[in-house]
Amino acid sequence: MTAHHAKATHPVLVGLGIMLIAFNMRPALTTIGPLLNDIRAETGLTAAGAAVLTTLPVFCLGLACALGPWVIRRFGPDWGVLLAVVVVALGSVLRGLGGLAGTGALATLFLGACLAAAGIGLSGVLLPGLVKRDFPRHAGPMTGLYTMILCLGAATGAGIVVPMAHGLGGGWPLALSLWALPCLVAALVWAPLAMRGSGLHRSTTGRPPWRDRVAWQVTGFMGLQSSLAYIVFGWLPAVLQARGLSAVDAGFVTSIMSLGQAPSALLVPTLASRARDQRPFVVGLVVLCAAVFAGLALGPRGLVPVLAILLGVSLGGLFGLGLTIIVLRARNAEAAAGLSILSQGVGYTFASLGPLGFGLAHDASGGWEWPTALFVAIASGSLLCGLGAGRDRQVGIAPRRAERG
Template sequence: MMVPMREEPTRTTTPPTEPADPAATAATGPTAAAGTTRTAAPRTWAVRLVTLGIVLAALNLRPAITSLGALLEEVRDGLGMSGSVAGLLTSVPPLCFAVFGVMAPRLARRFGPSAVVCAGMAAIAAGLLVRPYAGNTAGFLAASALALAGIAVSNVLMPVIVKRWFPDRVGSMTGLYSMALALGTSLAAAVTVPVTDALGGNWQSGLASWALLAVAAVVPWLPLIRERGAAPGAPQPASEASAPAATGSAAQAPALRITRSRTAWALGVFFGLQATAAYITMGWMAQIYRDAGVSAGTAGLLLAVIMVMGVPLAFVIPRVATRLPHQGPVVLVLGACGLAGYAGLYLAPVGGAWAWALLLGVSNCAFPLALTMVGMRARSGAGVAQLSAFAQSVGYLISIPGPLLVGVLYQGTGGWGAPIALMVALMIPQMAVGWLAGRDRTVEEEAAAR
């Protein structure tokens, strides 16, 4: 049973290898009770600030990608890109997520998760501001990589921060930031073209405008950049209080042999296949509709519909998933919606455009499901950090060829039949490995047993 999203007075017992629970009341005796009066206000303030920071950070985790998808044709013309190079451009996000995401746990141990997320938001702002004015494809890719590096480390650390600050509300908080992520994704897809038109039709200004949202996301993390384990102002056990601030107890936990876990591999492959579908959708779906005869503005709205479906469902699906002993049935439902959407997109791309967008939007909610399973398949905060980095790095490596291959198939065949067939073919193994990843077990158990 998930606990409603509110402050709770319930005491939480913190294992010795875990960071102190920042959201729990630590009063266990007269002395602690007296200390509660001194620490309750800053702790409540910090938790609320973290919640705001999570929401604003999540809003920035996809606009760098979907804003580009809405203006891909204009960017291609402006920079003189071929279809294959444009396919490479749509493959840059998963490549950066794989390369930079694996660094996130180490950076978090050294500087603290909040400091790393704060730096990530600053990198997103800088990259989005610079890339439209780079002047050539190489500069555009380099600036995009800077923004995507910030997204990558934040992607990995979001489940870690949720597990640390809200250990009894993993499903609810995962749903909250998944909703914010979906909202940012759909908002960028829907309004990038109108904003560009309002700015005189200049695609550079339209893309650069999203840097403002990233700047806003930096602010709530600034007071938290020194946070290492427990919430600022929260009382700590004597054993932890005597430890150096830069070394949380989670950092002392022995590293899991994560590669020995079949569940970790299944989750990594599931993450990769759903990411492949998502980045093909974000990078190419608007173009598919435009080539079918839909206007640029309507194509952007259709892409926004696909993404906006994640706003309500990203809150519902994690809460449902945490109540089920096996998440496999949810995986199958989402996969079936994807297969139906691709079939409709091939047979009647214009006539049923809105219906296919709705179905594909439901299918894209495999992402919040994958994030929820990351939090459920590990017992400890350290385990979640390792599993999150492993699953996302493996997953994004797997997803790199997909958007590029779609660009090659599109240019080679002159149509969208072969790319859509590829999307259908990838959905089948996604459903299979998702079923395996949804089994009720933890990576700690599997790593210890092998």
């Protein structure tokens, strides 16, 4: 952070802007799932189409991460974040525009979902750098805070989108489109900060470490644990409704699950960053995630609220752990940037296959046993990658002789 920027912008305003941006980084992903049955009933969308609807946004999110270096060089991170949140707002409007007009509902729904996800991916690459730049002495707590706010945004979207759809009279199109409003609020708050920082914060980014084994282990862990999260975001409400819960109750349980992410997203990075070896965190969180999801899909209905909270705890912890491992495995800021581009860009792109495979498995079997087995298999892959990524090694540095043996 330059001295000029420190004088021009109060840290509280910067922090508020970052938190508002973070709040808008998940609702576009978590508001589709609770309304999926309504969308299918009104548009005739098949189960396979629903699988694609939950997959394409995650794929676009991964592709947008690759734009991060170009955006930083061309516009700077401040203007890049503003661009990202405006893109999320535009995508949110498009998601419901076809339904409101009565024509082209599916086309604009898919296009808007992909556009919103692209904005989310871009902001996800840029925000960590802004936190480190503007809060160099408090980067850890600030990262935990914005991750927690991100989880609260996910919970809010999942919890209130169904009441919005049923209570406002506009159905799912209006409920999806209205999520552009908090994006616009964030853009209005951030715009003055971007203008004050204009031209001051061009920065270089490290090259993705394509040939480094540790980097690919980090990428595998980041992508596979993200795949678990996006399966849950896209399909948990449908799983719960198939088990007899109403759309409102399924959305509420999904919201509880998302709320459960917030404390672990704040706590796990703090604890993991103090340990030399993150593998115990990997094992505990991955096993918990797989077990409680299987319980939600196939276990007693009476345990659903408790299992939903535990699922949120595991997913929030895994997300925070993934971001922490990126930082810990990099030897400096430039290496961290390159590793972040690789792990999030490639990781999120492959993560998109999880929701698609889950939906296709359900379409083929007509039940939830096969999809649950796929979920457990993805969790197992995440565990294997995490055991490599969690070791006390750094990208580009050969392991010590004791570890080679």
